Amino acid sequence: MISGAPASGKGTQCEMLVEKYGLVHISTGDLLRAEVSSGTEIGIKVKEFMENGILVPDEIVTDIVKSRILKPDVKERGWLLDGYPRTAAQAQSLERLGIRPDICVVLDVPDQILVDRCVGRRLDPVTRKIYHVEYDPPESEEVNARLIIRNDDTVEKVTARLETYKQNAEVIFSAYMDVFNKIDGNQPKEMVFGEIDSLLQQVQLVAKQRQKLISMEGKQEPKNYNSSSRAPLDQDNWRGIPTRLNNIPHSREIRKYFYDDIIYATQRAIEDGRIRLKVEINIPELNPEMDVYRIGTLMELVRALALSFADDGKHVKVCVQGSMGEGALAGMPLQLAGCRKILEGMDWGSYDAKGIFINIGSIGAKEVEEQDDIHSSGSSKCCGELYNR
Structure with missing residues (x-):
């Protein structure tokens, strides 16, 4: 999903993304203009x-977009939504359809530059391609001669559209905060595309790795775990693999970087022949308004990961730890207590998990043992230990 104010460069980036990934570009602007050209009642x-710079009512836009997004080619190739949703109601309509993006990219451009871009835009009525008299003129005089100014590209109408966009933007961004990525749209288009492309490549890699794990799980029979069968640990064959979440803005989707870190750490451990792996996930400065969502998402992923390792014959320890406390939960951020409650209340399957391979606890800084954690300060953590039995 790509969003941004009028003339922020969405169309250009969509063209480049479609060319590389073959996605179906669904532009609400194009869909609405097609309706206008058809001369229908709608x-x-x-x-x-x-023509008045007013947003088209939600029910009209939703019906048009829904009709397009449910077509077979979209299901086969994937979709790239451009200019939708623009209101909270439109975002909710997508949720009801079970439609949610892997990435929401927002192109950020200063207002004056946006106005300059709009008033200089020209439309080729034959190809529907957009040009700009200064930044992107056509190479052919024939094309240049037939270019027209769109009715909504006057200073007055552009200003009105910008104000309308701003009124709705924050609501939309909050709806997709977990997949939100703001990119400077005032860079050369190649640089903007490079940032978006990098995000998509990460999503593709995570999806492939996730599918691989699912396939591996499907080939194995669930194990009947018994604590007495646990093999002694080889303490020498061990390497902690901390993640790098504190270097990632907290507005990025926790689900994406959680999967990335777990997959890369596990892959490295397997390739190196390690039988014990520790993955440390630092959660930096969570937005209080988003804590419940983010913690719930993270804990569900911890649960799914723990059970997948259990199915593969691993012993798993899951704990909640804060480096700010003196004792269990003392002085720790409130979200740590929430993490523990969420973990304790989760369904851990049919393995009698809590007493055998899941050890749920909340640990203060002085209670952390060297083999249980890499000491640090100022952040809360969810730490999982995964090792052979």
Whole structure:
């Protein structure tokens, strides 16, 4: 999903993304203009709204987008939503359809530059391609001669559209905070594309690794775990593999970087022949308004990961720890207590998990043993230990 104010560069980036990934580009602007061109009753209403710089009512846009996004080619190739949703109601309509993006990219450009971009835009009525008299003029005189100015690209209408966009932007961003990525849209288009492309490549890699893990789980029979069968640990064959979450802005999707870190750490441990692996996940400065969502998401992923390792014959210890406390929960951030409660209340399957391979606890800084944690300060952590039995 790509979002941004008018003339922020969404169309250009969409063209580049479609060329590389073959996604179906679904632009609400194009869909609405198609309705206007068709001269239908809906198209006449849409034209009136657009000419006055007013957002088209949610119910009209939603019906048009829903009709397009459910077509077979979209299901096969994937979708790239451009300019939708623009209101909270539209975002909710997507949720009801079970449609949620892997990434939400927002192109950030200063207002004055946006106005300059809009008033200089020209449309080729034949190819529907957008040009700019200064930044991106057509190479052909023939094309240049037939370019037209779109009705909504005047200073007055652009200013009105910017204000409308700002009124709704924060609501939309909060709806997709877990997958939100703001990118400077005032860079060369190649640099902007490079940042978006990097995000998509990470999503693809995580999806492939996740599918691989699912396939591996499907080939194995669940184990009947018994604590007496636990093999002694080889303390020498051990290497802690800390993650790097504190270097990632907390507005990035916790689900994505959690999967990335777990997959890369596990992959490195397997390749190195390690039989004991520790993964430390630092959770930096969670937004209080997002704590419940983020912690719940993280804990569900911890649970799924722990059970997948249990199915593979591993012993797993899951604990909640804060480096700020003197004793269990003393002086720790409130979200640590929430983490513990969430963990304790989760369904750990049919393995009698809590007493055998899940050890749930909340640990203060002075209670941390060297083999249980890499000491640090000022952040809360969820720490999982995974090792052979």
